[in-house]
Amino acid sequence: ISVLSSYIHLQKLELPHNRIRDLSCVSNMPSLVTLDACHNEISNFFEFQPPKNLKEVKFSHNRMTKMKDLGEYLSLCKLDLDYNSFSEISGLQQCCKLTHLSLAHNKISRISDLDSLPLKHLCLRGNQLEKIEGLENLKSLQVLDLSLNRIASLSGLQNLHMLGLINLEKNQVSEQPDYRLAVIFLLQHLTVLDQEKVTAEEKVASVNKYDPPLEVVAAREHMTHLVYQLMQPQVLFDSTLPSADSPYPMLVLTGPQGCGKRELAHRLCQEFSEYFAYGICHTTRQPYFGEENGIDYHFVSEEDFKDMVHMGKFIQTMSYGGHSYGLSREAIEQVAQEGLASCVHMELEGVFSLKNTYFEPRYILLIPTQLEKYRDHLTGRGLYTAVQIDAAVSRVELYANTNRQRPGFFDNVIACGTELNYFLAFVALWELISSRAIILLLPEDKPLSPVSRSGKEILASPSLNALDPSNPSYRSYFTRIQAELSSHKTPAVSGCSKSDTNSTEVEF
């Protein structure tokens, strides 16, 4: 084809299906924009002077073995090198306009050197790849074909946020169970996987499998307990039986770990002992110093807990910090048989679960408003590792979000977080209950006030002690803040309001 050397104005050159070995004539075509030399016998890679505007090159089905630096081919946008014998990707770093690259059916065993490219389409079908690597920075990648390789894992696919189409057919990984759902979950913008459209159902199923929303987890958990319960001989829990007009009264205090809800629950049951008793949950964690079995929790082994689940004993369960927690039907029934309402505390997931049951508790959210103080408080307890503290603090936003996004999900919200706020939270709770704003279903004939003492006496109680679970009397901690209180007016803290004007950090 040396005769073509005189065609110096050529912009488009198509030479497919010949026996061409030498393309040096292209050096005389400075205006060339597209070059198609596929199905030839070329073994030299780009052996010609770079035409300044060369955008598209097709060299598929040739005999090339080694890539070289294409730094001078600055306009290159599309490069088709399928069906050659390349074993390595190299020399493309400077091709700052390369958006389409195809190297299908070569002998490439590693993805390399593509980092800085603005690639939108990449095809490496039919190579010898064993893992997905070197793609993390290809933020513009929209189409990726890695089919017919030896890829065994999906790792390396994360961060490809623009990817809409991927083909991983004929790799080991595509044989794995739930492979489709895993890919769809990793690549949230995917529309086509392995040449099949991704359906809306698959998208929902993938999220439900790998990051299920709280409702889904709760629904599954509820179903499990219900099925196990139905498999047992039926026992009538008559004190808590649902009835249309008066559901059994229950109060659930919820909020992140160590926010003070447990202390408030105990305190409430002390002060309103004619109305409330503490619903004792089961847990598989070890008791902290000062905690008593049958008062704070029923402390049980993992095995016993599992047995209880299988015997349908629980209304709800939850895993938190590597331990299991559960509220049993019997715990509630015991309180109910004494003619009392149950007061329990639990994490948000527990609330979602309870909402599936026939119980109709009132839910009060206690939310720390000042994250740093909450963190200090958890640290000061000396019970938690840094990871546990981070986890607890990070969950505050989950509570705040739930409250913001689901009006009415909690019956009341009380700000807490500092010791002073714990006190204020109690006062708020006390006011809510006294005014019957939350427990609407308590018997009307009982006068609603703290049974033992007046409000002032509660504050002045000498028996009250520090807020520290390792202290045996930590359930009463109010004296410690008395001094602080004397310099404050008792504010009217009510549900859904922020009690502390300085506490502006968490919006709920």
Ligand SMILES: Nc1ncnc2c1ncn2[C@@H]1O[C@H](COP(=O)(O)OP(=O)(O)OP(=O)(O)O)[C@@H](O)[C@H]1O
């Ligand atoms: N049955 C349950 N379902 C869901 N969450 C529960 C249940 N029982 C307890 N929890 C919650 O699990 C978390 C861990 O409980 P644990 O008693 O181990 O923590 P803690 O450090 O003493 O904190 P807290 O003072 O909030 O109880 C707490 O937020 C607690 O309210």
